[in-house]
Amino acid sequence: MSLLPVAEAQARLLALGTILPQERVPLMQAVGRWAGADVVAMRHQPADDLSAMDGYAIRFDDLPGPWRLVGESAAGARFAGEVAPGECVRIFTGATMPEGADTILIQEEVGTEGATVTLTGDAPHRYGLHVRAKGADFGQGRAVIHKGELLNAAHIALAAMAGHGSIPVARKVRIALISTGNELVQPGHPVGADQLPGSNGVMLQALLHGLPCEVMDKGIIRDDLSAIEAAIRGCADADIIVTTGGASVGDHDLVRPALAAAGAEIDFYKVAMKPGKPLMAGQLGKTVVLGLPGNPVSAFVTAQLFLKPLVAALSGAANPAPDLVSLPVGAALSPVGKRAEYLRGHWDGRVVTPLRVQDSGAVYALSQANVLIYRPINDGAMEAGAQVECLLL
Incomplete structure (x- = not known):
C-alpha cells in the first residue's frame, strides 16, 4: 500500500466530517469559536458625528x-x-x-x-x-464579521458595538479519547516492570484545551479485540473518536480490526510523514474516527496536523488547515527521503534550530520544542540561514 501525502490525507480527513448544528451563544461564550454566519451591524458606528x-x-x-x-x-x-x-x-x-x-x-x-x-x-x-464622522467605523447593514472567522477579543468588541449580544456558532465538538496498550498505566499510578505511564490521553486533552470541544476520556483499554470494540461502540454519541496506539501491523495492534468489527469504514491508513506514519481515518456512522500512533511524539505531531484541523472544520472554520510561517534555520539540514518530516525545533526570535533528539518517544525533547519544522518529501539539503516552513506550537 502506497503512503498518502500529508496534504491529501488532511483533505480526505476533513471531507469525512460536516459542520455541526448551530447555536447562538452569549458573546463571552463565543471566544475561540468560529462564526456560524455573517454578523451584520444593526447600527452605525459612530451613530452620530x-x-x-x-x-x-x-x-x-x-x-x-x-x-x-x-x-x-x-x-x-x-x-x-x-x-x-x-x-x-x-x-x-x-x-x-x-x-x-x-x-x-x-x-x-x-x-x-x-x-x-x-x-x-x-x-x-x-x-x-x-x-x-457618523458610520466612519462601520455602517448599519454591513457584515462586520464573516462566516468562518475565528472569534477573538476584538471580534467580541466589534459584535457588541454592532448591536449584538450573541453570535451563532457550531455547537461544541464531542470527542472521545481511547488509549490502548497492555503496557500503560494511568498517570500517577505505580509503574511495574514492562509498564509505563499513559501520557497520550492527558496530552491530547491539554492540546484540545481552549478549542470548542467537550472531551470524554474513555481511559486505557487493554490489547483485547473485544474490549477495544466495546470501547469504540460505547462512543456512539461522539462526533470524533480518537484512538492512540494499536494502529500498526503487529500482533497486538488491534484498533483496525476492532473498528471493522464495530462497523467502521477505513478511508485511509498510513501517511507519508515522519513521525506519524501509522495514522488512519474513517467513519463509524456519522462519527469520524481518527487513529493516532501510540508513540507520544507521533501522537502529538499528528494531533497538531489532523485532530486540531478536524475540530476546526466541524466547528465551521473557513480555513481549518494549520498555518505555516517561514523562518530562517539555524543549522544545516540533511536531505529528506520519501516521507515528509516534522522536526521538533526551537525558535529563539532570530533562527529556528532543530532539537538534537528527534526520537518519536522523546517527550522531554518535545517539551523543549516551540515549532515543528516542515520538510517536504524529497526536499534537498539546506544550509544554515535558509528559510524553512514551520508550524508554531
Whole structure:
C-alpha cells in the first residue's frame, strides 16, 4: 500500500466530517469559536458625528473667530440646540457634535474670557478636523464579521458595538479519547516492570484545551479485540473518536480490526510523514474516527496536523488547515527521503534550530520544542540561514 501525502490525507480527513448544528451563544461564550454566519451591524458606528478631542465645536467658516460660547456637549449629554454663525460649544472627547458645527478647535489653541472664546494658537487647517464622522467605523447593514472567522477579543468588541449580544456558532465538538496498550498505566499510578505511564490521553486533552470541544476520556483499554470494540461502540454519541496506539501491523495492534468489527469504514491508513506514519481515518456512522500512533511524539505531531484541523472544520472554520510561517534555520539540514518530516525545533526570535533528539518517544525533547519544522518529501539539503516552513506550537 502506497503512503498518502500529508496534504491529501488532511483533505480526505476533513471531507469525512460536516459542520455541526448551530447555536447562538452569549458573546463571552463565543471566544475561540468560529462564526456560524455573517454578523451584520444593526447600527452605525459612530451613530452620530463625534468629537475626537476636547475643545470647542465651531463652524469652519467662522475662523479665525472670536466665538460666543453657548453651551456644552459631553459624552452621553449632547448639546440640544444649534450652533449659529459666530457661536461655539464646549465639547469633550466622544461627545456628539452639535447641529451646525463641523470642526473642532482644540482647547490648547484657545483662550477664554467669560463667554468669549478666541484663537491663540494654530487654527484647524481643514474642514471637519478632529471629527469622527457618523458610520466612519462601520455602517448599519454591513457584515462586520464573516462566516468562518475565528472569534477573538476584538471580534467580541466589534459584535457588541454592532448591536449584538450573541453570535451563532457550531455547537461544541464531542470527542472521545481511547488509549490502548497492555503496557500503560494511568498517570500517577505505580509503574511495574514492562509498564509505563499513559501520557497520550492527558496530552491530547491539554492540546484540545481552549478549542470548542467537550472531551470524554474513555481511559486505557487493554490489547483485547473485544474490549477495544466495546470501547469504540460505547462512543456512539461522539462526533470524533480518537484512538492512540494499536494502529500498526503487529500482533497486538488491534484498533483496525476492532473498528471493522464495530462497523467502521477505513478511508485511509498510513501517511507519508515522519513521525506519524501509522495514522488512519474513517467513519463509524456519522462519527469520524481518527487513529493516532501510540508513540507520544507521533501522537502529538499528528494531533497538531489532523485532530486540531478536524475540530476546526466541524466547528465551521473557513480555513481549518494549520498555518505555516517561514523562518530562517539555524543549522544545516540533511536531505529528506520519501516521507515528509516534522522536526521538533526551537525558535529563539532570530533562527529556528532543530532539537538534537528527534526520537518519536522523546517527550522531554518535545517539551523543549516551540515549532515543528516542515520538510517536504524529497526536499534537498539546506544550509544554515535558509528559510524553512514551520508550524508554531
